Amino acid sequence: MTILDKIIAFKKKEITKIKAEVSVKKLVESPSFKRQPISLKQSLIDPYSTGIIAEFKRQSPSKGIINDKATVTEVTNGYLTANVAAQSVLTDTSFFGGTMADLMEARSVNQIKPILRKDFVVDGFQIVEAKAIGADAILLIATCLTPKELKNYGQLATDLGLEVLYEIHTQEDLDKISDLDGKIIGINNRNLKTFKVDLENSLALANQIPSNAVKVSESGISDPRIIMGLKEYGFQGFLIGENFMKTEDPGEACQEFIEQIR
Structure with missing residues (x-):
């Protein structure tokens, strides 16, 4: 059983428990449910965008x-x-040490940039939940979902006014x-089954994605020069977490990084 298998199995049990305690009606009645989401797509394709989706991440299964x-x-x-294009907040508790309260706190501070809820979506309930806690976009990981689930969850997100970052690895x-x-479309350079990182993965799959889709490279980006190379392959978004979070001042590290890609 891979780490990903364990995460998904645990997540399904966790959501079943939460659904028994929290009704969809209660989520829909939350104040954040009525807010107009900020477009992740527009933020990434804006000609003045830095393209950086900076992540708040306390821990990971591979790094502790x-x-x-x-x-x-x-x-x-x-x-x-630092003028990031967007913010990503991990809300998985058991494996990444995040909480939904983290995203709500980020939203209370950040009213101007889109926030991506980073989690393992295995149930439509989580998409309604994402809207209720103030997210603008959700992550759908293709490795964990069937084509039908990807389509249905994507449609539900759209119906709720949320955008979707579809994550692929192969x-x-x-x-x-x-x-x-x-x-x-986000290309994850990290293999979720082994947690090994290979930046060539973004380059190998880039040509398979149409030019009218927005390409995002995820994981393993630690050098501003990598951004320049990825841009040549049509990437407009770059999801970076660990590189900033491993420093004492992630915001400052992010600002220094962005200044080098200007």
């Missing part, structure tokens, strides 16, 4: 604790000062997504 000192408010303010993952036109 990355940063358990920095607060959500400090990091969010730092990312905003050609097989990409083939599961129907109609790539206009979608935001």
Whole structure:
């Protein structure tokens, strides 16, 4: 059983428990449910965009604790000062040490940039939940979902006014997504089954994605020069977490990184 298998099995049990305690009606009645989401896509394709989706991440299964000192408010303010294109917040507790409260705190600080809820979506309930806690976009990981689930969850997100970052790692993952036109496609350089990182993965799959889709490279980006290379392959988004979070001041690290890609 891979780490990913364990995460998904655990997540399904976790969601079943939460659904028994929290009704969809209660989520729909939350104040954040009525807010107009900020477009992740527009933020990435804006000609003046930095393209950086900066992540708040305390820990990971492969690295253990990355940063358990920095607060959500400090990091969010730092990312905003650095002029990120968007913010990503991990809300998985058991494996990544995140919470939904983290995203809600980030949202209270950040009213101007889109926030991606980074989690393992295995149930439509989580998409309604994402809207209720103030997210603008969700992550759908093709490796974990069937073509039908990807389509249905994507449609539900759209119906709720949320955008979707469809994450792939292989050609097989990409083939599961129907109609790539206009979608935001994230190529994860990290193999979720082994957690090994290979930046060549983004380059290998880039040509399989139509030019009218928004391409995002995820994981393993630690050098500003990598951004330049990825841009040549048509990438407009770059999801970076660990590289900033492993420092004492993630916001400052992000600002220094962005200054080098200007």
